[in-house]
Amino acid sequence: MSRIGNKVIDIPEGVTIEQKDGQVTVKGPKGELSESVPADFKLTVEDGSASLARPTDQKDHRALHGLYRSLINNMVVGVNAGYTKELELVGVGYKASVQGNVLELSLGYSHNIFLAIPEELSVKAETEKGKSPKVTLEGIDKQLIGHVAAKIKSLRKVEPYKGKGIRFVGEHIRRKAGKTAAAK
Numbered sequence: 001m002s003r004i005g006n007k008v009i010d011i012p013e014g015v016t017i018e019q020k021d022g023q024v025t026v027k028g029p030k031g032e033l034s035e036s037v038p039a040d041f042k043l044t045v046e047d048g049s050a051s052l053a054r055p056t057d058q059k060d061h062r063a064l065h066g067l068y069r070s071l072i073n074n075m076v077v078g079v080n081a082g083y084t085k086e087l088e089l090v091g092v093g094y095k096a097s098v099q100g101n102v103l104e105l106s107l108g109y110s111h112n113i114f115l116a117i118p119e120e121l122s123v124k125a126e127t128e129k130g131k132s133p134k135v136t137l138e139g140i141d142k143q144l145i146g147h148v149a150a151k152i153k154s155l156r157k158v159e160p161y162k163g164k165g166i167r168f169v170g171e172h173i174r175r176k177a178g179k180t181a182a183a184k
Contacts, residue, residue, distance in 0.1 A: 005065030009050040009073050012080045017050055017072070019043040024072055028079025031140045035075060037068050050076075078140035085149040088132045091156070091164040096125035096133045103135065107156040107166070115152065120144060134169065 011017060015028040022039040025032065037043070040055040041064075052069045054061040077083070089096055095106040103123055105113045117123045121139035135152065137145050149168070158165035160176045167173060 003066075005052060005054065005062075005069045007069065009052075009069065009076060011045070011048050011050055011076060015076055015080050017043065017045050017076070024075075026072070026075040026079050028076070030079050030082050033075040033079055033141060035068075035071050037072075038064070041065075041068060043072070074142045078142055082138060082140050083142050083145050085137045085145050086169040087135045087137075087149060087152055087166055088169050089135070089156075089166055090132045090158070094133060094156075094164075095127065096135050098123050098125045103152070105152075105155060113155055115155075117148060118144060121148060 012028075015026065017024065017026050019025075019037070019042075022036055023034055024037050024043060025034040037052075040061075042053045042055075044051055044053065050072070052065065052072065054065045089105070089107070091108060093106065093108060097104045101117045101119060101121075101123065103115045103117055103125065105115065107113060117137075120141055121137055121144065124136045124138075125133060126136070127133045137149055139145050153166045153168070156165045158167050158173050160174060161178050163173050163175060
């Protein structure tokens with residue numbers, strides 16, 4: 001029994017869901033998203049809520065039931081409220097700037113890194129004096145935001161001794177002690 005798959009999806013006002021030919025389309029005030037769902041999964045929409053039903057209790061249908069319910073719920077939240085991810089650049093001389101949809105990062109390498117951000121996302125870079133620069137990603141597709149944030153984070157992984165690198169805001173990093181004092 002899938003606990004997540006059986007949960008009801010709340011549909012806010014202004015959001016519509018329809019299933020046609022194995023494609024679920026969600027439209028809302030911020031945009032439109034679609035996801036392919038196996039045709040034998042039935043999506044029922046009734047007065048402000050939707051539920052996804054699997055055809056049988058076979059192992060593969062049970063495995064996919066919760067997945068597709070979560071994907072549809074993420075689309076509903078995305079087209080209504082949207083998603084944001086914030087990354088901070090911790091290190092001396094680390095900088096970030098944005099021109100159009102191109103993110104320029106200075107991460108202590110001999111060259112700057114230019115990263116093209118997909119058109120579906122908006123990116124902001126802010127630098128306050130005395131604080132680490134922050135990069136904010138906003139969009140309606142949770143999966144795409146997570147993918148781009150992971151790509152940015154992989155450009156300079158956080159090292160455990162000084163804690164320098166790119167991390168999510170509020171992320172806890174396990175620190176190591178480093179060398180101890182020389183033996184006498």
